[in-house]
Amino acid sequence: MTKKIGFIGCGKMGQAIINGMIEYGGISPDHIIATAVTDKTIEYVEDTYGVQVTHDNKKVASESDVLYLAVKPYHYPKVIDDIRKHVREETIIVTIALGVSLKDTTLMFGEKAKVIRTMPNTPSHVGEGMTVISPNDNITDSELADMKSLFQGYGQVAQVDEKMMDKIPAVSGSSPAYVYVFIEAMADGAVKQGVPRDLAYQLSSQAVLGAAKMVLESGKHPGELKDNVCTPAGSTIKAIDALEQRGFRGTVMQAMEECLKK
Numbered sequence: 001m002t003k004k005i006g007f008i009g010c011g012k013m014g015q016a017i018i019n020g021m022i023e024y025g026g027i028s029p030d031h032i033i034a035t036a037v038t039d040k041t042i043e044y045v046e047d048t049y050g051v052q053v054t055h056d057n058k059k060v061a062s063e064s065d066v067l068y069l070a071v072k073p074y075h076y077p078k079v080i081d082d083i084r085k086h087v088r089e090e091t092i093i094v095t096i097a098l099g100v101s102l103k104d105t106t107l108m109f110g111e112k113a114k115v116i117r118t119m120p121n122t123p124s125h126v127g128e129g130m131t132v133i134s135p136n137d138n139i140t141d142s143e144l145a146d147m148k149s150l151f152q153g154y155g156q157v158a159q160v161d162e163k164m165m166d167k168i169p170a171v172s173g174s175s176p177a178y179v180y181v182f183i184e185a186m187a188d189g190a191v192k193q194g195v196p197r198d199l200a201y202q203l204s205s206q207a208v209l210g211a212a213k214m215v216l217e218s219g220k221h222p223g224e225l226k227d228n229v230c231t232p233a234g235s236t237i238k239a240i241d242a243l244e245q246r247g248f249r250g251t252v253m254q255a256m257e258e259c260l261k262k
């Protein structure tokens with residue numbers, strides 16, 4: 001894809017996508033332009049990723065064939081109001097904000113605007129992101145195919161009906177944070193037993209990566225894979241028992257409910 005890709009805002013999520021596109025998606029830094037507010041971010045993004053940077057949102061809006069709105073949801077109305085007239089009719093607008101509907105974005109840009117609402121996550125940085133997408137009716141089949149391959153450059157893609165989008169953040173956008181806590185907790189448990197800290201992080205992280213790959217690639221139910229680790233009267237089932245006694249699954253489900261309430 002030789003299109004120009006613009007980012008309005010390039011904080012944690014924008015940078016994860018930028019890095020994923022460049023390192024894993026085959027996009028040249030020359031084809032990316034990004035804005036931020038502070039010189040600190042502008043300089044960091046230019047030095048780290050080698051992309052073009054500017055403070056000028058309008059310039060990015062007018063030059064981009066694909067335009068990511070990578071600012072916080074509460075910045076959307078002001079930012080869109082500012083760039084609306086500068087976005088070309090054929091430009092594809094990608095929203096990544098929690099809770100900003102296709103209808104609202106389309107209304108703000110104008111009825112002909114081509115918009116794809118997405119929920120990405122930060123593992124995009126290492127080419128293992130998950131991007132859940134929902135396009136508006138102005139996106140053609142061929143544009144959708146091109147955009148899916150752009151998103152696939154930095155991870156997996158799933159298309160859903162827009163009414164599902166509000167349910168996605170808890171299991172995809174936010175969920176890497178719970179997994180980091182789990183990895184850290186397992187490493188702490190190992191350190192408590194005398195395992196060196198670096199080794200503890202390597203082992204707990206690899207366990208999560210390997211287990212995730214088993215679920216994705218073996219086609220087996222997670223319960224079956226769990227059963228395969230639990231020797232009768234062995235040590236693993238004792239660990240599972242301790243987790244269940246403390247409400248592990250219920251706690252995770254409750255956490256996700258709190259996430260969506262917000």
Ligand SMILES: NC(=O)C1=CN([C@@H]2O[C@H](COP(=O)(O)OP(=O)(O)OC[C@H]3O[C@@H](n4cnc5c(N)ncnc54)[C@H](OP(=O)(O)O)[C@@H]3O)[C@@H](O)[C@H]2O)C=CC1
Nearest residue numbers: 009010011012013036037038041070071072073097098173
């Ligand atoms: N973080 C995550 O894991 C995920 C985030 N998201 C979504 O991504 C979006 C961005 O979140 P995140 O990256 O975490 O937030 P950050 O605060 O890290 O990044 C926001 C960026 O927007 C820039 N910015 C703020 N106002 C403007 C403006 N008026 N014009 C141009 N740039 C501006 C900031 O500039 P500066 O750096 O100079 O302050 C910063 O670079 C949100 O909508 C969030 O819902 C979605 C899924 C996961």
Ligand SMILES: O=C(O)[C@@H]1CCC=N1
Nearest residue numbers: 097098169173174175
């Ligand atoms: O916590 C947040 O609001 C953002 C949205 C999804 C992940 N992080």
